[in-house]
Amino acid sequence: MKTKPTLQLESTGDESFDAILGGGLPAQSVVVIAGEPGSGKTVLTLQILFRAAREGKKCLYITTLAEPAIKVLRYMQLFAFFDAALADKQIVTADLSAAVRKGADATLTELSAMIEKHQPTFLAIDSFRGIADHIGARHIARSFVYRSTRNLRSPMGSCDWAQKNRN
Numbered sequence: 001m002k003t004k005p006t007l008q009l010e011s012t013g014d015e016s017f018d019a020i021l022g023g024g025l026p027a028q029s030v031v032v033i034a035g036e037p038g039s040g041k042t043v044l045t046l047q048i049l050f051r052a053a054r055e056g057k058k059c060l061y062i063t064t065l066a067e068p069a070i071k072v073l074r075y076m077q078l079f080a081f082f083d084a085a086l087a088d089k090q091i092v093t094a095d096l097s098a099a100v101r102k103g104a105d106a107t108l109t110e111l112s113a114m115i116e117k118h119q120p121t122f123l124a125i126d127s128f129r130g131i132a133d134h135i136g137a138r139h140i141a142r143s144f145v146y147r148s149t150r151n152l153r154s155p156m157g158s159c160d161w162a163q164k165n166r167n
Helices: 015-020 041-054 067-074 086-088 099-102 106-118 128-135 136-152
Strands: 059-064 091-095 122-126 161-165
Touching: 041 059, 041 067, 041 086, 041 091, 041 122, 059 067, 059 106, 067 091, 086 122, 091 106, 099 106, 099 128
Parallel strands: 059 091, 059 122
Antiparallel strands: 122 161
């Protein structure tokens, strides 16, 4: 009798949400967290990053256009999952907005450089919509997503395009 392969899952840091998801988020995958402004995408994504950071995993949180990363982290201090020591050591914050304004190629180049430099286990891009809006044409945005996930061989993510875990 063959055993069925199992899918490695990563906890979101919320037991109830993990239960809804069947145990957590699939490891080594791109997960999209989408919703209306103010619906909690950033909070959920950062909760996931802080949970991963507590396990010793390196995380990279990249902003595109919405809020500067430092402002987001200041706001996150209001939540129980926030840990200033982890924010300094395990969670790197970066701003991709200048590259985004230059277009898809500059964005992909800068994103690749950030990932190469920091070698994160988890990557969150907040938000992918900011990238897509500046790229313009839908087919170019789709091409960007494809090239990003194919070429980077690293975690991808955002609050609109959430997280990917690499072991």
